[in-house]
Amino acid sequence: MNLSVSGHSPSKADLELEIERLYEKMKILHWTKEDCELIAPLTWQINHLKKEKDAVILAHSYQLPQIIFGVADYVGDSYSLSRQAMDVQADTIVFCGVEFMAETAKILNPEKRVLLPSLKAGCSLAEGISAEDIKNLRNEYPGVPIACYVNTSAAVKAECDVCVTSSNAIEIIKKLDSDKVIFVPDRHMMKNLGPLTGKHIIGWDAECIVHDQFTGEQVQQLRSENAGIKILAHTECDPSVVLESDYVGSTSGMIEYVRTSNEDSYALITECGLTERLKVEFPNKTFIGSCVLCPYMKAINLENTLEVLRSPQPEQEINVPTDIATRAKASLEKMFEMTSIPTG
Numbered sequence: 077m078n079l080s081v082s083g084h085s086p087s088k089a090d091l092e093l094e095i096e097r098l099y100e101k102m103k104i105l106h107w108t109k110e111d112c113e114l115i116a117p118l119t120w121q122i123n124h125l126k127k128e129k130d131a132v133i134l135a136h137s138y139q140l141p142q143i144i145f146g147v148a149d150y151v152g153d154s155y156s157l158s159r160q161a162m163d164v165q166a167d168t169i170v171f172c173g174v175e176f177m178a179e180t181a182k183i184l185n186p187e188k189r190v191l192l193p194s195l196k197a198g199c200s201l202a203e204g205i206s207a208e209d210i211k212n213l214r215n216e217y218p219g220v221p222i223a224c225y226v227n228t229s230a231a232v233k234a235e236c237d238v239c240v241t242s243s244n245a246i247e248i249i250k251k252l253d254s255d256k257v258i259f260v261p262d263r264h265m266m267k268n269l270g271p272l273t274g275k276h277i278i279g280w281d282a283e284c285i286v287h288d289q290f291t292g293e294q295v296q297q298l299r300s301e302n303a304g305i306k307i308l309a310h311t312e313c314d315p316s317v318v319l320e321s322d323y324v325g326s327t328s329g330m331i332e333y334v335r336t337s338n339e340d341s342y343a344l345i346t347e348c349g350l351t352e353r354l355k356v357e358f359p360n361k362t363f364i365g366s367c368v369l370c371p372y373m374k375a376i377n378l379e380n381t382l383e384v385l386r387s388p389q390p391e392q393e394i395n396v397p398t399d400i401a402t403r404a405k406a407s408l409e410k411m412f413e414m415t416s417i418p419t420g
């Protein structure tokens with residue numbers, strides 16, 4: 077591997093410092109110094125290239141720990157990352173997340189260059205509905221407002237009235253001036269939002285391949301095997317999971333619950349990355365594993381992050397046609413207008 081960054085290579089002392097910096101965080105996840113030695117040349121180069129190329133890395137909480145603790149400038153959920161994308165001053169945003177998030181960053185900050193390290197970083201929800209499907213729903217239910225989950229393509233956002241995330245879906249849907257609301261595309265979230273908002277929700281039949289795997293029985297078993305545990309589930313889970321959980325919300329909501337609660341042990345019913353992040357950030361609390369990996373999120377790694385910074389391929393640069401971007405931005409801006417929560 078070429079360790080040179082525009083002619084500047086890490087010295088032995090640089091690498092030793094980098095290994096120490098990484099080990100401080102990663103030892104909580106049982107990484108050894110030898111493990112950190114293997115990734116230190118990559119994280120060192122990425123961090124130096126970021127400065128040289130005036131780039132920042134926005135990373136979702138489901139990313140690998142070496143991305144979150146090694147190279148990310150900001151870590152959050154879809155809502156907080158979209159707020160953060162609006163404020164980025166650097167020329168380039170490298171999005172360590174999935175494609176719809178990178179598209180959202182581009183729509184909100186169009187003059188920035190937005191790079192996605194892997195073309196495999198899609199999402200089963202975003203791929204589960206098209207702009208044509210939204211037009212058909214509008215024809216079928218005239219006058220019913222359409223709220224689309226942020227996990228959708230820019231073309232779908234462009235056809236909706238308002239965008240929502242798991243952090244603000246309840247608040248926004250409650251505020252919409254209609255007893256009936258179309259919410260797309262997550263069928264589990266659609267069922268959860270009915271009782272939580274008091275509205276009649278018309279939905280769609282797509283799901284997150286991660287949250288779809290959890291069942292209410294699993295949660296019951298987890299509770300019976302771990303006395304006193306607090307179980308926090310994502311709103312994309314099946315209603316049977318929601319029913320058995322102590323808290324239901326976004327990843328930011330789960331983090332806030334852990335931060336403000338006095339309990340000792342938690343199970344996070346979501347993608348594994350969040351559990352790893354919280355083990356490092358709350359070393360005095362215990363997290364019992366019951367998580368599932370997202371192959372789309374895990375398509376991003378240090379190697380392709382370095383490569384996209386070093387020499388981005390045209391297909392790794394996110395571009396959204398202007399007419400779609402303008403209408404999708406209106407859905408996102410409506411979301412910000414209707415949300416009282418600050419950046420998480």
Ligand code: SF4
Pocket residue numbers: 138174198199200201202227284285286287347370371372373
């Ligand atoms: S965790 Fe689910 S919603 Fe998130 S990117 Fe993966 S498939 Fe999509």
